[in-house]
Amino acid sequence: MGGFLVSSKDVAKYAGVSQTTVSRVLNTPELVKPKTVEKVMNAIEELNYIPNDIARSLVQKKTGIITLISGPLHNPFFVDTTTAIVNYVNARGYKVNVYFGTEDNLDSIYNSVLETKADAIILSSMLYKDDLFFKLEKLGIPFIMYNRKHQENRYFVEIDNVEAGYLATNHILSLGHRDVCWIGGPHEISTFYGRYEGFRNALKDSGIEVKNVPSFFTNTSKNDIKRIFEEILMLPTRPTAICAATDAIAIEILNLCLERGFHVPNDFNVIGIDNVELSKHHSIALTTVGLESEKNLGFIAIEKLFEVMEKKSACIQQTESVKLFPRNTTCKK
Amino acid sequence: MGGFLVSSKDVAKYAGVSQTTVSRVLNTPELVKPKTVEKVMNAIEELNYIPNDIARSLVQKKTGIITLISGPLHNPFFVDTTTAIVNYVNARGYKVNVYFGTEDNLDSIYNSVLETKADAIILSSMLYKDDLFFKLEKLGIPFIMYNRKHQENRYFVEIDNVEAGYLATNHILSLGHRDVCWIGGPHEISTFYGRYEGFRNALKDSGIEVKNVPSFFTNTSKNDIKRIFEEILMLPTRPTAICAATDAIAIEILNLCLERGFHVPNDFNVIGIDNVELSKHHSIALTTVGLESEKNLGFIAIEKLFEVMEKKSACIQQTESVKLFPRNTTCKK
DNA sequence: TAACAAAATGGTTACGTATTCATTTCTTTA
DNA sequence: TAAAGAAATGAATACGTAACCATTTTGTTA
Structure with missing residues (x-):
């Protein structure tokens, strides 16, 4: 026994x-x-x-495993997507190998993932120009990116990032703010690049010179956001509104504001993008831009991935439309 | 290719x-x-x-897979523990099969888990009296429970739940509150049972008759917490303080309070247990009771599990001590 | 140079299952 | 009752690796 x-x-x-x-x-x-x-x-x-599913996998050449490479859960966006993906995959009778990618561990994750004979891969850790894309193609198993797009423009599900950046910024501008700033992320990531582009478009459309508007770019770590927040406080003319590229950044900015004794939205307007679950909490009540659809982006992606696995679809190229969710972190100037 | x-x-x-x-x-x-x-x-x-690790697993009788059965991520406690566990496991070169257990899907999860030839199992979904315990023992692979204890009193890492309930309640009482109430969870779960016991002990020690104090028990779903909150609002003498068995419940209560236009802590004091990361956010600033140690409970558990796997330990029975983290959701009456 | 030890390599097998093909058993029909 | 077809079962094999044991090659010493 x-x-x-x-x-x-x-x-x-x-x-x-x-x-x-x-x-x-x-x-x-x-x-x-x-x-x-x-x-x-x-x-x-x-x-x-109890049947040995390892042996079964070997002979059938199917493992029943989906590999998920997510961002870290301290980003509430990945809390939502991981939940949706894991639950969907399990409901379909598959298992999920989960990784939380950060700058440090991505290489070792990729090594592990490439050796694992998963049936498919879903990931959010792809740069716009990333050799990984071609390695995955060579692997010959279905894969999909969510919230990230590769230069090759295939196998992705994203929100309309340019539009999202535009809507967020435009909301702030339409409230009368003129001293605004941007906190974004690495431009190597399509998501951040697109949202920043939307930001700039909105400024231009309001006749504001982009180069006069302070823009900061973070690696999205708490420390880095704090560093940037302090830079913002030192600005010659302090902005009245902060546009964050993600809810995660926005929520951390909220935290820093309160820590310093500032009041939101009286001292600072704050707006994010993603409309994560947490932003709906009444203690946060973050104004943000998110999916028009009720569905979670992770859910959409994993659903599509299964379509590919079942040969119902060949290649996924999906950009979801977005809308504004006005809450309590923004107000008329 | x-x-x-x-x-x-x-x-x-x-x-x-x-x-x-x-x-x-x-x-x-x-x-x-x-x-x-x-x-x-x-x-x-x-x-x-690329080496086929399925074939390797078959011959070596080691899969390099750890199965994690966590609670759902809308509970921030599981956000923290899942992060700690997944990252630790991956850093050790293993893979993690993740499941998010709810009332509905647990049976199907267990079926899947029992077939998977994982090297070890870490889980938070065990009742105090649960046949699963014996099935896992029969499987013959190491397993550990975190934040849950089984009747058999083996293979677990928990916080001192009785003390946690006591400290939380005592804090509220020491602030002068007398009209308090309790929102707990299913007594089939050791965690909830212990914390409620601590609540009752504290009441007794302050000379308060337990049976006069309203206590509610929820399945911890948002809907159920809302139902209970509405019951509380209907109470003949409205409590000035709400003791929640978990931060997750407390944070949802905060949400409901604000939604109804109440102010915390002026209208209601709220206290939780677990000291989750989210409770530290200045928008939440939840007073709570948590681990004295800096380490995450999930981290402690997975570390111990690896000790068992490496035969360094035989049986884990660990109860971590706790302390109060006073923040802004409680104040003198 | 012979003898021997050490280093390097290869042949074969096991892991536990699903699959393919062959064989046996059972049913049906003329 | 024989023949033919269908149903049920079994024997052998493949999956891709690591491990065991045997063999060859190399290096060392007398």
Whole structure:
């Protein structure tokens, strides 16, 4: 009991049948005489047999595993998407190998992922120009990016980032703010690049010179955001509104504002993008821009990935439209 | 290219050596002549060979997979623990199969988990009396529970729940509140049972009759917490302080208070237990009770699990001590 | 140079399952 | 009852690797 492996061969011997028949009882019982099924099922019960899905994977060349490379959960966006993805995958009878990628561990994650014979990969850790894309293509298994797009413009689900940046900025401007600033992320990531572009477009459309507007770019770590917030406080003319490229950044800015004794939105307007669940909490009540659809972006992506796996779709290129969610962190100037 | 599997046998043929040598080059290169290593490595490069870890698992009887059964991420406690566990496991070179257990899907999760030949299991979804415990023992692989304890009193890491309930309640009482109430969870879960016991002990020690104090028990879903909050508002004497069994419940109560236009702590004091990361956010600033140690409970648990896997420990029975974290959701009456 | 030890390599097998093909058993029909 | 077809079962094999044991090659010492 415990530790001693019992195989289908053992079951076969115990039941007085062949291993083939045991396999059939488990997979195609309709091809086996009822009485035999019973004998075998009894043996399985008796010996406490549990099929070895590693062996099954080897022969079937299907592991039933989906690899998920998510960003870290301290970013509430990934809380929402990870929930949606993991639950969907499990509901479909698959397993999920989860990784939380950061700058430091991505390489080691990729090494591990490439060795794992997963049936498919879903990831949010792809740069606009990233060799990983081609490595994944070589692997020959389906993959999809969510909230990230690669230069090659294939296999992705994103929100309309340019429009999102535009809507957020425009909302702030329409409230009468003129001293605004931007906190973004690395331009190597399509998401951040697009949202910043939307920001600039909105400024231009309001006749504001982009180069006069302070823009900061962070690696999205708490420390880095804090550093930038302090820079903002030192600005010659302090902005009345802060446009953050993501809710995660915005929510951290809220934290820093309150820590310093500032009041939002009286001292600072703050707006984010993503409309994460947490932003709906009444203690946060973050004004933000997010999916028009009720569906979570992770859900949309994993759904599409399964379509690809089932050959129902060939290549996913999906950009979801967005809208403004006005809440309590913005107000008329 | 892509989809066509290349095996170590192919590499062997290409390099003009045996499959055994290829295997050795990858696992024990010090036993292979440098020139041969080079030949093989070239062949690997040339053929784009990636070892099949399914086959490796089969022969080695080790999958390198840890199964994690967590609670859902809308509970911030599981955000913290999942982060700690997944990152630790990956840093150790293992993979993590993640499940988010709810009332509905637990049975199907258990079925899947029992078939998966994981090297170990870490889970938070165990009732005080739960047959699963014995099924896991039969499986013969190491497992550990975090934030949950089974009747059998083995393989667990928890906080001192009774003390936590006591400290939280006592804090409220010491602030002068007398009209308090309790929002807990299912008593089948050791965590909730212990914390409620601490609540009752504190009341007794302050000479308050337990049976006169309103206590509510929820399945911890948002809807259920809302239902209970509405019940509280209907109470003949409205409590001035709400003791929640978890930060997750407390944070949802905060949300409901604000939604109704109440102010915390002026209208209601709110206190939680767990000291989750989110409770530190200045928009929340939840008074709570949590680990005295800096370490995350999930981290402690997964660390211990690896000790068991490496036979450094036999059986984990760990109860961590706790302390109060006073913040802004409680104040003198 | 012979003898021997050490280093390097190869042949074969096991891991536990699903699959393919062959064989046996049972049913049906003429 | 024989023949033919269908249903049920089994034997053998493949999946891709690591491990065990045997063999060859190399290096060392007398």
